[in-house]
Amino acid sequence: MTATEIALYLVGSGALAAWVFLVIGRNGFWHADQHLNAVRAPDAWPAVLVVVPARNEARSIARSLASLLGQDYPGALSLVVVDDASDDGTADAARAAAGDDGRFDLISGRPLKPGWTGKVWALEQGLAHGAARMTDARYVFLTDADVEHDAGQLRRLVAKAEADRLDLISLMVMLRCRTAWERLLIPAFVFFFQKLYPFPKVNEPRSRAAAAAGGCILVHTDALGRAGAFGAIRDRVIDDCALARAVKRSGPIWIGLTTASRSLRGYDGLGGLWNMVARTAFVQLRHSTLLVFATVLGMVVTYVAPPALVVLGLAFQAPLAVLLGAAAWMLMAVAFRPTLALYGEPAWRALLLPAAAALYALMTIESARRHLRGRGGGWKGRHYPADRRA
16 A cells, blocks of 8 residues: 555545534534524513614615514514714615604714724614613614514514523524525535534533624623623624623523525625635634644545545545545535525535635635734724734
């Protein structure tokens, strides 16, 4: 047996072992089966304060606000939009969409406070304004100005929170998946998020795992106060998961998938998706170059190696390498299939996950490069310095 064959067998064994573990030992994350089920309606529907931070969202905010003001929620609802220094007419678009609806209020965000990220500072202002406007709100619903919700979404969220006594409930909304690049990379992004934060594990009260998706978060007002409100996460770029961790320290949380809320944000080709990941990947990896190296190496072995082994095994006449690579590739495809089905994509696209993973590995490297050059986590014209406490 040659050294090349030994190397191929070792890599193939590692890739196959990784996928066996992911399929049977990672809390069944890949089933993508955490969805809101019908629960008994509460005896009385509590008041809900909706806070929407908006920065340069003129193209989408009208549809987003229409979906919020059109909720069939039986309880009291108050909506506060925080215009975060927009320069594209976001405020005018919001006023026009809300019309004379008395539940709507628009405030102009104050200049960014030192030590805060822009979105969290906007949420802090919206919460303060809304709490004075609606003093009896039991829940705060946080959503983005580019998310459109089904009319029954808030009612389902509150019913679930009340029935299960949850301090926080979050749904990963459907991301736009139309262009060729989106169809390649968006389902993979959702798959990777579930792998990183296995939803069944997050939803286990005794587990320390915590995660949330910022486009759709319902949090109990008391739990938010116990967590220190938004001041406790003021400097966090990945604010949704930071909020989930803070809240779960004192009570249960739940996260799931939904097709009833959709992001209206499109991505300008590969570049738009690239910037989305490069903005936060290095933050997620705790600003550690060692973790970046380990992550990229792991992604190469786990995702890129299986199809490469099939090709190289055939080239070097190493049938065991072909078998190991093909087995790992098939397990990968089986695991990815439920997430693809969520997005209505055909099963054969699961075979393209290695290509998507290779691109995400490059985005992770780019994220580290940007941060090490002092650019930090940039978004909508703002850049934040690398903070090793993130």
